[in-house]
Every structure is written in C-alpha cells, then in structure tokens.
Amino acid sequence: MSSVTTVDSIESNGTESKERVELPPLKGAALAMLTVATALATFMEVLDTTIANVAVPTIAGSMGVSANEGTSIISSYSLAAAIAVPLTGWLSRRVGEVRLLILSVTLFTLFSVLCGLATNYNMLVAFRLMQGLVSGPMVPLGQAIMMNSYPPAKRGMAMAFWAMTVVIAPVVGPVMGGYITENFSWPWIFYINVPIGAFCVYSISTLLKGRDTEVSYEPIDALGLVFLVLGVGSLQYMLEHANDLGWFQSNEVVTLSIIAVIGLTFLVVWEWYDKHPVVDVRLIKNRNFAIGTALQTIGFTVFFGNMVVMPLWLQTVMGYDSFHSGLAVSPVAMFSIFFSPVIGMNMHKVDLRYLVLTGFGLFAFGAWYSSLLTPDASMNQIMLGRFLFGLGIPFFFIPLSGIIMQGLEGEAITAAAGFSNFLRTLGGAIGTAVFVTLWSRRTTFHHARLVEDLHPGNPMYDQYMLQLTQRGLNEAQRYNALNGIVNQQAGTMATLDVLYLTAGLFVMLMFCVFLAKPVKGAVASGGH
Structure with missing residues (x-):
C-alpha cells in the first residue's frame, strides 16, 4: 500500500502547506493482520454469492412466494455486483482505495443485517440488490491492496492468500448455508457477516491509516456508465x-x-x-494482461460450470440433500488450502506459464478420473474425484494472477484487478448457464435413447419387470421404478459428458498458455 501520507506544515513566512511524508512499509504482525482482514473481506463477498442458494426454498416458503420467484434473491445480488466490479478502478481514483474498501465493507455489513431483518420478499430483494452493488469493489480491492502492501519478492504470497479465499468461499457457501438453514434460521446466513465485517473495517482502517492512495477528481464518464x-x-x-x-x-x-x-x-x-474511462479497456494492449485474463476467464468458466453441475447431479439424481451434496464436493478446496502458500513462496523461481500448464493438466486429469464414477458410486469415491480435480486450483489462480499483473504498477493494479475480476465473475455466470443447459439437454437425450430399448420382448426389460411383479408391485409402481432407474442413468451419463468436455477443454487450454510472455515470479510493482 502507498507509504506516503500528507501532513500539514508551517512555512517560515507563517503560511500553512502540505508536506508528503514517507511511511515505513507494514511488516510482521501488522502485515499479517492486514492480510487476514483483506482476505476475510474477499471471502465474505464471494461467500455471499453461494451461501443463499440452498436457502432459497426455505426463504421463499417463509415469505409466501414460489421457489422460482425466490431465485431473485440470488440474481439481484449477482446482477448488481457484476455492474459494480468493473467500476473499481474509477471509484478508487475518486475516493481512494482504502476509503473505498472500508466504505464497501461497512455498507455490505449493514445491508447484510437489513437482509436478515427483512419482513417481506420485496424488501429482501431490494437489500440484496444493494448488498451486491456495494460489494463490487471488495474482491478487486482486496487483491490490489494485498499486492501493493507486499514487497515484490513476496507478492506471490499475497496472491496465494487472495486466491485461496476466492476459490474456497464458493465451495464452503452451500455447505455453510445448508447447515445454518437446517440448524438455525435463514437470517443467520446474513448475520454471520457482522463480526467479520466489523473486524475487517477496524483492522483495515487502523493498519492503513494515512496510507490511502491519492484522490483525483476526474469527470464522471456518464455515457460509459x-x-x-x-x-x-x-x-x-x-x-x-x-x-x-x-x-x-x-x-x-x-x-x-x-x-x-x-x-x-x-x-x-x-x-x-x-x-477518463469508468473501465480501462486499454489494459488489453498489455499482452500478458490480455492473454492471462482470457485464460483466467475461460478456465474459470469451465471450472465453475463443472462445480455447479456436480451438486446438481448429486441432489437431483443421486438423492443427496443440499448439505451432503456440498460436503461431497468440498474436498475440491482442501489441497488449495495447504498448498497455495507453497506455490506463493516459490513462484519467483519458475516461469509462471509452466505452473499454469500444470494446473490445466491437473484439472483435466481430475475431470477424467471423476468421469469413471457410476450411479452406485459411494460418497468417498465422489469426494476423492473432487479432491483430485482440486489439485489444479493453486497452479491455476495464483500464477495466472502473476501473469495478469506482470509489468503493472500503482493504480494500474487496481484497474487491472477490477477488470480481470469482472471477467472472471462473468465467466462463472456463463459457465453456470451453459453447463447447466448442456447437462439438462444431455440428460433428456440419454433418457430418450435409453427408453428406446425398454419394451416388451427385450430380455432385460422382461426380466426386470418380472422381478418387480414378483415383489408385489402393480403396473404403475413398476413403471415408476423403471423410470427412476432410467432417470438416474441418464443424469449420470449427462454428468459424464460434462466431465469429458471439461477434461477436453482444459487440455486445449494447456496449449494456449505459451501465448503469454515468460514471467518469473510476481513482478508487478506496487508503488504509488
């Protein structure tokens, strides 16, 4: 973070002037506390993109609306956040990075409380919309402030901590949301933000006092907005x-x-x-920013689409409830928790492109291994597949952040963080929409193909129906049982199709890594 502050001084002629004083960089416990605070702010924002998902039926029921109407709780948040994220660079120049982060976290915490206190559905959607709007700068500013607070040689560690929160939060969200909803009441999925937000505001305002970036009162680009x-x-x-x-x-x-x-x-x-653009699109003239951001966006699209389909399969086909489906996919983040700091500490020793190549390769391997699952797979087998898929996470997010930020400094880091995080978030939305549609249509396709062979005269069909008859099932019960098996097989086959596609796309991305220039370590500069 900027180590320069402005203080009042008195000239020899008695007039007051402003003098810029160099402040020592944060070290030791202070730097560690700042890292925790900014990481938690990022974690809190990303967590709220998924924690409410599993609670939608409960919230909708308690407020007297349908489950379909209840999805506005999710869409209002993501819609507002998607608009606000790319504005981070412009807003930080107008307000100052530190002030903007403190303001965002404070308002986010306030609207979290109001969401929990909402007495009707329209109030809840309105507060979720405002919560998403003020949350926009939190993730990119968390990344930018971390990078600017660490010396260049240790910037890899900053990116490691930031990447961990971005990856872990969406995985933890459904598990935590399911547990809170089942064991407490749905408002607590919003109230848990209060202690986190209070800690973040206090820590950041205390540790970065006098270290804010300079404010420039640029005209508002109304048409761009x-x-x-x-x-x-x-x-x-x-x-x-x-x-x-x-x-x-x-x-x-x-x-x-x-x-x-x-x-x-x-x-x-x-x-x-x-x-004075609200979004600095000219950053794409930087080759590594353009290539790195493209790889991050496409990679996250495929990664997030895969992460959405797996719980969908577990809940609609395998009979898992929301909590256990979240638990089954949670091992995807385990390796990242323990290995991300190792990548961060050592990324200055190798060409980051090879780390990204390794990440894409591990994603492809994990997706292929998961494609070996069958409808009778145990929870342990599913968790192992998710763990193997997660091996690629620290090799993907952290080194790509280094490639994206390579050669950038000062305010350019904040603008780049806002732009790249906006595209990453958009990639997640595209991945969700496309992969869920693909899974749904492939399920329908496989169901139709399987039913073609289910008719009297087929030995397997006749034998199965005879077994059901011997168990005392009437005709309607026999057809319902058969349809249940067909649905399970079709849903599983569609899931395998998605896994095959995921593996193939990540293999293709492996060959695109070397379009970027060689980068050794986190070499972005952080001065202001």
Whole structure:
C-alpha cells in the first residue's frame, strides 16, 4: 500500500502547506493482520454469492412466494455486483482505495443485517440488490491492496492468500448455508457477516491509516456508465434466466442478448478513446494482461460450470440433500488450502506459464478420473474425484494472477484487478448457464435413447419387470421404478459428458498458455 501520507506544515513566512511524508512499509504482525482482514473481506463477498442458494426454498416458503420467484434473491445480488466490479478502478481514483474498501465493507455489513431483518420478499430483494452493488469493489480491492502492501519478492504470497479465499468461499457457501438453514434460521446466513465485517473495517482502517492512495477528481464518464449498466446488466440477467426461458427460443432472451451486444460494443469503443474511462479497456494492449485474463476467464468458466453441475447431479439424481451434496464436493478446496502458500513462496523461481500448464493438466486429469464414477458410486469415491480435480486450483489462480499483473504498477493494479475480476465473475455466470443447459439437454437425450430399448420382448426389460411383479408391485409402481432407474442413468451419463468436455477443454487450454510472455515470479510493482 502507498507509504506516503500528507501532513500539514508551517512555512517560515507563517503560511500553512502540505508536506508528503514517507511511511515505513507494514511488516510482521501488522502485515499479517492486514492480510487476514483483506482476505476475510474477499471471502465474505464471494461467500455471499453461494451461501443463499440452498436457502432459497426455505426463504421463499417463509415469505409466501414460489421457489422460482425466490431465485431473485440470488440474481439481484449477482446482477448488481457484476455492474459494480468493473467500476473499481474509477471509484478508487475518486475516493481512494482504502476509503473505498472500508466504505464497501461497512455498507455490505449493514445491508447484510437489513437482509436478515427483512419482513417481506420485496424488501429482501431490494437489500440484496444493494448488498451486491456495494460489494463490487471488495474482491478487486482486496487483491490490489494485498499486492501493493507486499514487497515484490513476496507478492506471490499475497496472491496465494487472495486466491485461496476466492476459490474456497464458493465451495464452503452451500455447505455453510445448508447447515445454518437446517440448524438455525435463514437470517443467520446474513448475520454471520457482522463480526467479520466489523473486524475487517477496524483492522483495515487502523493498519492503513494515512496510507490511502491519492484522490483525483476526474469527470464522471456518464455515457460509459450507461453503456456498462445496459450491456453488463442485460447480459447477466439473460445468463441467469436463459435456461428457464428456453434460450434463444424466447423473445426476452433474444432482446436481452441484442441489448447486451450493443451496450458492450459501444462500451469498449467509447472507453477506448475516453480520457477518463469508468473501465480501462486499454489494459488489453498489455499482452500478458490480455492473454492471462482470457485464460483466467475461460478456465474459470469451465471450472465453475463443472462445480455447479456436480451438486446438481448429486441432489437431483443421486438423492443427496443440499448439505451432503456440498460436503461431497468440498474436498475440491482442501489441497488449495495447504498448498497455495507453497506455490506463493516459490513462484519467483519458475516461469509462471509452466505452473499454469500444470494446473490445466491437473484439472483435466481430475475431470477424467471423476468421469469413471457410476450411479452406485459411494460418497468417498465422489469426494476423492473432487479432491483430485482440486489439485489444479493453486497452479491455476495464483500464477495466472502473476501473469495478469506482470509489468503493472500503482493504480494500474487496481484497474487491472477490477477488470480481470469482472471477467472472471462473468465467466462463472456463463459457465453456470451453459453447463447447466448442456447437462439438462444431455440428460433428456440419454433418457430418450435409453427408453428406446425398454419394451416388451427385450430380455432385460422382461426380466426386470418380472422381478418387480414378483415383489408385489402393480403396473404403475413398476413403471415408476423403471423410470427412476432410467432417470438416474441418464443424469449420470449427462454428468459424464460434462466431465469429458471439461477434461477436453482444459487440455486445449494447456496449449494456449505459451501465448503469454515468460514471467518469473510476481513482478508487478506496487508503488504509488
């Protein structure tokens, strides 16, 4: 973080002036405390993207709305956050990085409390919308402040701690949300943010007092802001509802897609030439930023899509409840928790491209291993597959952050963090929409293919129906039992298709890594 502050001084002629004083960088316990505080702020924001998912039926029921209406609790948050994230660079220049982070965390905590206190559904959706809006800067600022607070030689450790929170929080969210909902009451999924938020605000404001970045009162790029809201808002809303609406068979999806394309196209063109852009799209002129961000976005799209489909399969096909399905996929983060610091401490010794290559390879291997699962797979077998898939996480997020930030310094780090995190979040939304649709359609396809062979005269069909008859089942019960088995087989086969696709895409990404320039260690500069 900036180690320069401004103090009042008195000139010899008696006039007051401003003098810039160099502050020593944070070290030891102070730096460790700042790391914990910024990591927790990031963790809290990312956690809230998934912790409410499993509680939607409970919340909807308690407020007298349908489960479909209840999904607005999720979509309102993600829609507002998607718009706010890319504004981080511009807002930090207007407000200051430290002040903006403290303000974001404070308001996020306040709206978390209001979400828990909401007495009707419309109030809850409104507070979730505001919670998402103020949360936008928290993740990119957490990354930027960590990087700017560590010396260049130890910046890899900063990225390791940041990456751990980004990866672990979405995995922990459904498990924690399911446990809290079942054992307490749904408002507590929001109230748990209060002690975390209070600790973060106190720690950051105390440790970074007098270390804020300089404020520049740039004019508001109103037209760029309009294009951003139209383009990103339409795209995010379309992605969240496209599967339910039938994708491009729906006029609503087609209209939203057209608005998104027009808005984003005009946004890029306008921001490229504007002197004070709300989103600095000119960062893509930096080769490693462009390649690194593209790999991170595509990789996270595939990773997150896979992470969404697995619990869906476990709950709808394998009969797991929300808590146990979350528990079954949770080992994906275990390796990252313990090995991320090792990667961070040693990434300055190797070309980061080889670490990313290793990460993509491990993702591909883990997806392939999970594709060996069968409908009678035990929970331990599923957890092992998820653990192996998670081996690639520390080799993916941490080194790619180094590639993305290579050669950037000062305010450019904050702008790059906002831009890259926006695309990463968008990748997650695309992965969810596309992979869930793919899984649903492949399930329907396999179901139809399996049913083709189920008819009288087929020896296996006749033998199975005879067994059910001998057990005393009537005709309707026999067909229901048979349909249940077909559904389970079709859902499992669709899941395997997704895993095959995941493995194949990660193998393809392995060959794209070397489009980036060689990078040894976290070499971004952090001075202001």
